[in-house]
Amino acid sequence: MRLQASSISLQASQMGRREVVSTAAAATLASILTVPNLADAEIPGIAGQSPKTILITGASSGIGFDAVSRFVSLGHTVHVPCRNLEKSNSIKDRLFSMSELPGTCVTGVCDLSDLNSIQQYANSLKSSNVKLDAVCLNAGLAPGISNKIARRTKQGFEETVGVNHFGHFKLMGLLKQESLLTQNSRVTITASGVHDPDSPGGQQGSKATLGDLSGLESQGRDCEMIDGGAYDPDKAYKDSKLCNVFFARELQKRNPNLMVNSFTPGLIVSTGLFRDQNPLFTKVFDVLATNVFKVGESVTWGGGALAYIALSDDIKTFGGYYGSKPGSSKFGDSAYGSAFSVDAVSKEVTEGEKKQQRLWELSEKLIQIS
Template sequence: MAVATNRNSRRTAMILGATGLASAGLFGVKSAFAINPLDIIPDYANVTPRTVMITGANTGIGRAAAEQLCTAGHSVIVVCRTIVKAQKTIEEIKATFGDKVTGNLIPLECDVSDLDSVRRLVRDFRDLNLPLNVLVANAGISLNAQEKGDEFTQRSKDGFELTIATNYLGHFLLTNLLLPDLEKSGSDSRIVITGSEVHDPSSPGGSVGPGATLGDLSGLKSKAPMVDGGPYDADKAYKDSNHVFMLELQRRLKAKGVTVTANSFGPGLITRSAFFKNQNGLFSRLFDFATNDIFHVAETVDFGGACLSYMALSKDLEGKGGLWLNAVQPGKPVFEQLQPSIEARDTKKAKMLYDMSLEAVGLA
């Protein structure tokens, strides 16, 4: 009975935390990047055609962005867990948009939690002999937030906790392997990392439940259930997997003198996509109803896709790296540059994490 009560209290707190976003003031000072990304979509037809690789492009904001970009004349490499899903996604987009699809859609397969699958993706991409202007590390999972204790730990094929393997390590490897391809594509090549405001324990969403922290990183080296070496907590694992290497990546790119930039973003709270499929079904329906129909603090999938498209193509970001943008007025289409978490800005920890990650994925 005590467990059920605690779970119900925590679920209530999650709803209150999400709905409290509307009046929380969020992360502070507004910037020059405060825009409605939905308004910018027509501008992408005037951008020189680019090739954009999007992982997790069959559902949610990845799918929405793929639709927005290919109907503006850009080529999209549709990366999904299986080639069948990628091909089906392309067929559906073409059936829906018809002649409006003026850019190429190319299917490729990758399970980003599997490091060998990531390496195959890179080989398959290079076999196409295409340029790569933008890499979007978008695929992600969020496992059942109620699962706590090491017995609930799900592992990747390489032995890492599945959330970290999918949301972070696989994309870390993919990014590093494709850097030469991005460099060859010339100026304004971009790396875009999809994240969430919950990486910041001081944010309304990040303050509900255990806060993100990577601790001393001991768990990464030992393949423990959690990066900080603590007991498994699915909710914290998701928070820990967000926004963990973008700033250090940008510092290293700048030090190399290359023109590739790295930025990350959060599309806000989007409940009407497949992202919540691993959560408790009853709670997910309640949460969806409360955030969308009562408090009106959730964002739409199209808005999230427009945020992704903005990060990939907007001239506002040309030559700019190390930025974190997030949906800042829940239920309203506003996207703005903000400060990432204190831990994300810890340069010493970021360097240590990056070096340890190179070793973990076999690049050191």
């Protein structure tokens, strides 16, 4: 049985958040044009597995909640840490108030904007003798594009990169350090197509690039942007997704026993990622992307993509990046492995192995994991 996510906001992955079509006539087409509604098939390769223990961040809404509902429906034990216990408990309450499910949901507190909270959460997992078969680093945030001043995490990182990259880097480092993974654990990192300036989304607005890492190199946690530039909220989000792709590839390189893959869920105009955006922008973008231009994806598509990479026996790739053409959710779950498959990363990633390694080294130093 699949449960549907109940909260809606905005997530932009394949397309940029600035891409708003100016013609008023386009909005009137929304009532005429519809995305084909094909019956979903089972996600390939995830049924009939023995019970697994899974950790997923960003599980309180959007694709994270949808993925958790799938995991629990299949009988797995899912750890759902959130920035406060109320938020984590709400996931469990929503799941089990809807139906009796064979799996288990384990709540916890892990604020990705606070390295101390991440440490405390890892300590709690260790004291419970947890062994994780799969880790899904899915949480993320994006600042409002009108923000002029960078917000900061508890330890002083620019908040977007601080949560989306450094928080997950710290968490993953502790899971390895405390031996909380099984021998062949799988790690799935939610990235985005906007990490690539040549992609449809990456071309809009500011372009992602970490440059020569001069911001991190010279200012450490105090830098506003990794490349040393002035704060740009649009670029900060795209840069954080570029960090996600670099992180996934270097994590795989350093841990060949793990299966590490990243992916873009596509443009999903119904998740909590862009909660800081202008509400009117969100509503207009929802109509245009999903109903008019048919480049948007559904929450269930994104949640299925996450579940597919995290669990499917059909996944054989180590260190891959998965994606699909815009509008692929119309094909349903049967498209995982066909329409949704290994995709190209940006030129900066393919040509940036030394940068990838240096980003890891600087991240390790700044979050103080040996």
